[in-house]
Amino acid sequence: MMSVRSKRWAAAGILLGLTLAACESTKMAGGHGPQTPPASPAPPSSSDGTTGGAFAFGSSGDAGFDAWRAQFAAKADGTGRNDAVIRAVLDGLVPVEQTVQAQSFDNQAEFVKPIWDYAKTAVSPTRITNGQAKMAANVAIFDALEESYAPPREILASIWGMESSYGGFIGTDDAPRVLASQAAMGRRKDFNEGELLAIMQLIENGSATRDQFRKASYAGAVGQTQFMPSTLLQHGRDFDRDGHKDLWTNAGDALASAANYLTNSGWKKGQPWAVETRIPEVFDYSLGDGRKLTVAAWKAMGLLPATAAEFANSDALQAELFLPAGSYGPAFLLFDNFGAIKKYNNADSYALAVGLLADRLAGRPDLSRPWPTDIVMLTQQQAKDLQGALNKLGHSAGAVDGIIGRGTRGALQKFQKDKGLVADGFPTVAMLDAVLLAANGA
């Protein structure tokens, strides 16, 4: 999973950019939880007698890259990695040209991308049909995984669909090349070097081959469930017990690895990820500010399940009211399992899309309320104006970055509540005007 989840969205033809929910951040980048890393194989005896610095790689044509590679090879050698593997991973690499990224970030005319754009793309009729067919074709695998791991099959299938169109697209970049290019530029150097070391360990212990890592996303994520190499090393599973963790061509290995990762991320068996909820006519929307209350407490305030007779056995569970479209679209009670999906990719938009697709794969009904696709979204410049004005009014929207996340929405809710408005935190153009008017003291 990721780093730059962007690549996957990009691969799906979606511009990475600004979402209502969250900046698409790195997937599984950074520490993934407290799991203990598996024991490394014993350091191989250095039969050729080489030491760090003695790898003599051919020049890449980029002096800076070559210098980084020499020092990193020595570092890998110093941590006990096998000389031949170090050579196989790093020799012949030519750095990626850093030109294409982040195109849309500076385009102030671009509209803030609503979270439902992700959901609508993710939950397409084709993806539902294909997913149900894949679940039927792999029923024995899913049966076994539900026995051994916490998440239900539809969540695993949904991630499979989101990450690779059920194994249909797994990327064509060389993971060592893209990771080394980033590290050499000093971009998240420790993280990217750690991923390279993980690749070396995976090759050494027989989990995967050097060639398999030539099929990766542009961020270095691999296989049908798009694991970063360190995640594969820590959480990968060899479902068919052939000695390899083959996320590239073996659906069982890929799905078992995702099941294991979600289990290790705290998935609570038998609990929902979310339930769509109906909001009563008179309701304090400012309660949708991230606070967690029991389902029983939400029910006492008049919330009802939107498409079922009852919230499923969840009265005692803690849930957060999530209003991705403010008062203009579907609302959800989110459970802890939403957070487990976000361990996979730390974006509300991603977790929402996974959950909604899973619901459809499981045959549950579509949302009761449509997304407000006719609402005019703010441009990125307008979003910045909103943030600046909220900050000026003392509502602390945080960084003026044009990304409307939880901070901005929370600040807007405070403004709305102050003014006696529906405090749903949803930034319409009319709401922007109201905030600007107040901030300008008119």
Ligand SMILES: [Ca+2]
């Ligand atoms: Ca295997």
